[in-house]
Amino acid sequence: MSAVIEVEKKKLKKPPLSIHYLGDRVLRQPAKRVAKVDDALRDLVRKMLQTMYSEDGIGLAAPQVGVNKQLLIVDADPEEASTPPLVLVNPKIISVSKELATGQEGCLSIPGVYLDVVRPAAIEISYKDESGRPRKLKTDDLIARVIQHEMDHLNGVMFVDRVENAIALTQELDKNGFKVKDVKRISQKIS
Numbered sequence: 001m002s003a004v005i006e007v008e009k010k011k012l013k014k015p016p017l018s019i020h021y022l023g024d025r026v027l028r029q030p031a032k033r034v035a036k037v038d039d040a041l042r043d044l045v046r047k048m049l050q051t052m053y054s055e056d057g058i059g060l061a062a063p064q065v066g067v068n069k070q071l072l073i074v075d076a077d078p079e080e081a082s083t084p085p086l087v088l089v090n091p092k093i094i095s096v097s098k099e100l101a102t103g104q105e106g107c108l109s110i111p112g113v114y115l116d117v118v119r120p121a122a123i124e125i126s127y128k129d130e131s132g133r134p135r136k137l138k139t140d141d142l143i144a145r146v147i148q149h150e151m152d153h154l155n156g157v158m159f160v161d162r163v164e165n166a167i168a169l170t171q172e173l174d175k176n177g178f179k180v181k182d183v184k185r186i187s188q189k190i191s
Contacts, residue, residue, distance in 0.1 A: 005042055005087065005130050007049040009078055015054035016047040017065040022110045022158060022173075023182040031063050031070045031154040034089050037132035041071070045087050045130055048073050057108045059146040061153035064109050072150040076142050086143075091127040091151055094136070096120035103145050105159045112176035115163045119148050161186045 020026050034041060044067060052060040058078060062071040075085035101121040106114045122140035125147060129135050139147065149159055160183045163169045170180050 005045055005049070007046055007053070007085075009053050009075075009081055011056075012050055012054045015051040017051040019051065019055060019064055019108050020066055022107075022160065022178050024109075026066050026068070027063055027109060027153070027158060028156040028184070029063065029068055030156050031061075031068050033070050034128075037089055037128055037130065041069075041089070042130055044069075044071070045073060049075075049085055052108070053078060055108050058142075059150045060108060061150040063153050063156075070154050072147075072154065074143065074146050074150060076146055086137075086147075087130040088125070088147070088150075089128040089130070089132070091125050091147070091154070093148075093151065094124040094126055096124075097122035097140070101141075101145070103142075105145070105149055107149070107159055109153075109158065110160060110173075110176070110178060113160065113172045113178065115160065115168055115172055116165065117145075117149075117159050117162045118164065119145055119162075123148060125151075157184075157186065 048060050048065060052073060058076050059074045062069040070090045072088050073085050077083040097120045099121040100118050102116050102118050104114050105117045123144045124138045126136050160169060173180055
């Protein structure tokens with residue numbers, strides 16, 4: 001783990017932040033760029049990590065905890081203490097692969113709902129890390145999917161908006177107590 005932010009990967013009885021759920025307006029607002037990476041932001045990252053681990057998540061965007069900032073965290077290996085989480089401040093996708101992949105996604109903001117989503121199989125992104133250093137990352141498979149999923153949150157988009165199977169979507173949402181009217185379907189055209 002980076003020396004800047006140390007968080008034990010464990011469940012807390014009472015996570016420091018509350019997750020917002022599908023239907024909450026805060027999840028539909030575009031997030032604002034982070035002006036500076038400072039101790040207050042690192043404290044938010046620490047709390048987001050504790051909350052994500054407590055909820056068995058592998059990714060979390062600031063809007064999901066009611067913070068309107070372009071900030072997200074990813075840890076696709078939460079069981080492995082030595083694997084550091086990714087902290088992405090102001091992330092931007094530089095390029096995406098032509099190859100698409102279909103994978104099942106879930107979301108801490110829509111607990112219990114798991115559905116297939118088509119996304120680019122590989123991406124390249126630029127971002128700032130938790131120290132404010134500019135970084136670039138090329139990634140594929142699960143990490144690429146999680147980053148794209150979390151970056152959607154920064155634009156007020158949720159994974160259910162990208163689900164093509166309307167029948168499965170309706171059934172899963174109904175079964176888990178969510179409303180189809182809260183989904184904002186978007187075209188699958190990936191630019």
